[in-house]
Amino acid sequence: MKIKQISVFIENISGRLYEVTELLGENNINIRALSLADTSDFGILRLIVNDPDKAYDLLKQNDFTVGRTDVIAVEVPDVPGGLASVLKALRDADVNVEYMYAFVERSGDCAVMIFRFDETDKAVEALNNAGFTTIKGEKIYGL
Numbered sequence: 001m002k003i004k005q006i007s008v009f010i011e012n013i014s015g016r017l018y019e020v021t022e023l024l025g026e027n028n029i030n031i032r033a034l035s036l037a038d039t040s041d042f043g044i045l046r047l048i049v050n051d052p053d054k055a056y057d058l059l060k061q062n063d064f065t066v067g068r069t070d071v072i073a074v075e076v077p078d079v080p081g082g083l084a085s086v087l088k089a090l091r092d093a094d095v096n097v098e099y100m101y102a103f104v105e106r107s108g109d110c111a112v113m114i115f116r117f118d119e120t121d122k123a124v125e126a127l128n129n130a131g132f133t134t135i136k137g138e139k140i141y142g143l
Helices: 016-026 052-061 082-092 122-127 137-142
Strands: 003-010 031-038 042-049 065-077 096-107 110-117
Touching: 003 016, 003 052, 003 110, 016 031, 016 042, 016 052, 031 065, 031 137, 042 096, 042 137, 052 065, 052 122, 065 082, 065 122, 082 110, 082 122, 110 122
Parallel strands: none
Antiparallel strands: 003 042, 003 065, 031 042, 065 110, 096 110
């Protein structure tokens, strides 16, 4: 159920984001989802890719500051209030969402969201108990 996310710390200067994406593309690594948060000095690029181990090693070898984090892909009902229903199950289980972002695929009648939790296993249990579907990494990497 857990998905490996790559986090890249990049200087907030022109062309640095291009360097990351060019390096990945030249090495046949496909970006499936991403989030970019920035400050005045640096950005944190969070990536879901088709080959996270290769991406991590490649970025590290090219002097990028890289980290790996477990995240969860969750099917969210694609209706008004759908995200709120997922968040309610997490609130009721006292699980904190550290951050989240959208994924580029749909799954049936659901949107797919990527979540990072303070207690991942507890979050997965709460979501499953509430009837929500979490998607395995192999499926996400292969899309």
